[in-house]
Amino acid sequence: MKLIYFADTKRKEVAEAVEIFRKFAEGKAEILENCFGRKNCADYAGIADIAVVIGGDGSILHAAHSLLGAGIPAAGINMGRLGFLAEFSIEHLEEHFNQIFEGRFAVEKKLLINCEAAKKDGTVERVCALNDIAINSGRPFNTIEMEIEVNSSPVTSCVGDGIVVCTPTGSTAYNLSAGGPIISNDVEAVCITPLNPHSLSFRPVVVDSRKVIQIYPISVNDGSSVNADGQTIAELKDVESIKIEKSPQNFEIISNPDSTEWDALAYKLKWAQKPHYKENLEE
Amino acid sequence: MKLIYFADTKRKEVAEAVEIFRKFAEGKAEILENCFGRKNCADYAGIADIAVVIGGDGSILHAAHSLLGAGIPAAGINMGRLGFLAEFSIEHLEEHFNQIFEGRFAVEKKLLINCEAAKKDGTVERVCALNDIAINSGRPFNTIEMEIEVNSSPVTSCVGDGIVVCTPTGSTAYNLSAGGPIISNDVEAVCITPLNPHSLSFRPVVVDSRKVIQIYPISVNDGSSVNADGQTIAELKDVESIKIEKSPQNFEIISNPDSTEWDALAYKLKWAQKPHYKENLEE
């Protein structure tokens, strides 16, 4: 098996983990290159079998963008902390990577969303996101207003600090902070969640991912921006409309057979943790 | 075209609407029977072409249960108020029903969920729901605890006043009151939403409807119950486990081509209504 990897070796603990991984892989897999920082790894399509990302969920998010077009699955190795995406641990390589190196692994397909921001100058910004597209206002209190359409059908307008459209993968990121629901991995849907909406009655909406979402800025302010996976791709004041739809591609990730998405929720977000109430309940 | 209908003619405005409908249908469709109150209309399978429900969303909810097995689509006629399910208006029959009587209509398939409550005495209560399965505690402060599994994978435990598992149709009913998201009609998912959970960190979870949800009561109290579309089907203290899964059947509803689900949200729930802020925004 041939593999590329992504590791920010300027970080000491990552460099150490790379050493551990290299030793472990010796004689089992051929390590081609550290692609960290490369924008595009499509040239490894058909050459590498898998990509290994050493770091946390943030590292995988970056690698996912580089791997678009390469069509190879990624395995995320964390350094001590379970992640939503970095499901394997550098401390327990032997538990799973012997099998992975033999090509025995299950792949989970993660929904990707394409975003096209059509600008007033006639150009179009195109980007693909694994987590979310967020439209954020600039300085506070300068609320922005947008119109939302789903499959050309007007849905509602939204006044507030902005809006997030997330994938199931991204539902546990910014969406969750904004009050959105958790969406399980295999649901074919995206969620539209407002950011500090002025309307008391606005609620997140879960929409079939095969639908096309259009967002039209009505009133914006300086500093408002369109962001994909946390990176600004356009100033909102230059944008005429934003189209978000399912990407024909998926991001493929090698899943850990010993861990469920619920484990990660409980561990990372302390989701649904019980209070120290027991005594009361007994009384 | 042959049709059955559902109408609670003891209600004066419903009786009047039936008269209006009868007159309008004369010579265009053959009206077979008022099936209101009948538990099962499966004998009309292959005989009636459609079912017309005259009343509000609640009437359609009841009719949906009767029509299981009949396999005919329903058209809901409201009396003045747009509904999520009762999409047609008695005041504008001519706009849509000429076409419907000619068999020209689009059908929307609504996800149904089956619930099996396995009881300690070995019997099983089975029911099908269009909106939701709700597990509710009895008198307040006697909180209940349940374990939740999805496809045999432990998800979390839930301590509080109960839990709701809803379909997209039911997402705008009890689920919404409990803080859950709106789920668009064609999303293949159900939502698990806690009722007044003790955990500060519990959030609604949207799960693929092809998954099987199991709920195990851990500690319950007198008066706790399992409810399908608002009807109690079992006392929770008699129940060992509750299995919820997608029904192989759908509820088919004739949709109004001039109205979207977003219209109903805006009208019925005053969803996403803007505040009277305009003046401020201009300043």
Place this chain on the structure above:
Amino acid sequence: MKLIYFADTKRKEVAEAVEIFRKFAEGKAEILENCFGRKNCADYAGIADIAVVIGGDGSILHAAHSLLGAGIPAAGINMGRLGFLAEFSIEHLEEHFNQIFEGRFAVEKKLLINCEAAKKDGTVERVCALNDIAINSGRPFNTIEMEIEVNSSPVTSCVGDGIVVCTPTGSTAYNLSAGGPIISNDVEAVCITPLNPHSLSFRPVVVDSRKVIQIYPISVNDGSSVNADGQTIAELKDVESIKIEKSPQNFEIISNPDSTEWDALAYKLKWAQKPHYKENLEE
């Protein structure tokens, strides 16, 4: 110093804690009686100096009701778990109780609310609550409707599963499960929080505790009830109106100088716990 105590000695760990406490108190304080289960301890006014409650927050809630009229402060001793009210630990008596037995302690005054439920038969149920008055519907989906007035000024009507009116002490109990805010101890306010409201736009309201809150049932169902600190005091269908106002009395509790209310929030409710995000933040 003379003291009474409250301890449910049928519970083994409570009985053991009582023994530890008795030994510790020997020669330092005179222990008069175990008042557990007594409804009224007003006869100890002027006789006992303090009341010691051995148990959790639930035990103190019960003792608070018994101590109305006695006018003596209570010290809560938990058995291993910090509580909002049970601030002292049986394992560290020497740290605080030597001082307490010498009369050196600070007292925190907790707001109590009086509730008068005026019944249709002309009688009035009166009760005093430390946590909250909750009005709950019976079986699910049989939503209830109430009109709320503050100082005779109509505030709003509320359709849903009910309503909670809580003190600052009770803000971390049922109110929090229902989505209400945390109210710090010394705020002179109560919070009105709806239970699963039908209105998307309902929000909790914090009201000056010197105001009088009136609640009028508009439509109720069998099984709806009025509850004070978790105990049913009236069936809602028998009730014409419910008046809630600040009690002229307070519940006095001896506070732990080494612990803040924020400690209890962080410990008991895992309030504001950070996710395991650190790695991401560094990236």
Place this chain on the structure above:
Amino acid sequence: MKLIYFADTKRKEVAEAVEIFRKFAEGKAEILENCFGRKNCADYAGIADIAVVIGGDGSILHAAHSLLGAGIPAAGINMGRLGFLAEFSIEHLEEHFNQIFEGRFAVEKKLLINCEAAKKDGTVERVCALNDIAINSGRPFNTIEMEIEVNSSPVTSCVGDGIVVCTPTGSTAYNLSAGGPIISNDVEAVCITPLNPHSLSFRPVVVDSRKVIQIYPISVNDGSSVNADGQTIAELKDVESIKIEKSPQNFEIISNPDSTEWDALAYKLKWAQKPHYKENLEE
């Protein structure tokens, strides 16, 4: 009676309203000056009896800052839309202003909060706010972290897009969009509400307004700012600590005897509006 007024007469409808007001006031009150745009009107202390603000709530917010030190109450006149602060209508001057010009009016005291941002260069920014102090992060996903203390007691840290500390007046503004509770006017409290917190378990906290709130930036990003009533007063990266406490002054506003704060909530925010459910309830 002598009065000053605030009116942005560049706005046509405001200029027209000023004319209506002038005519109405002729012979009843002496109009001194349009103070719109003036930063400080303290020189009118003892000279003018009241200030009249013609515009919406935003206009009054601006005027409130100018009137600090003048010690005269303000009456807000809206142009067609009821406001929280602009309680009188230009269309119904005769209903209330004859009495007001005779000095017969009730004044409502609004809590003001002082904010001191101590900067790393040793200087201090001081500002007084009627609505809120908001600390906001810059570009999205660059979350910030702050430590919060109340009366020198550590409360919690907060990771997310920022934090809002609001007065009761401000509770219906940014705080409400961020999920905070409504706080009635006469409650002596402020509310600390997080903006898109990373912690699932963070809840708004209502704190006695006599307490001192200290906020310490732990990790910030470029573009993070400290804002008072929507105006940026400092870049967060230059700030060492932020102290928020009750101002010894109040903002005095002439209240409309025919309108309650609940009316404004229902009108402006469509608070607690019932859904179009009636039909269902009847069924």
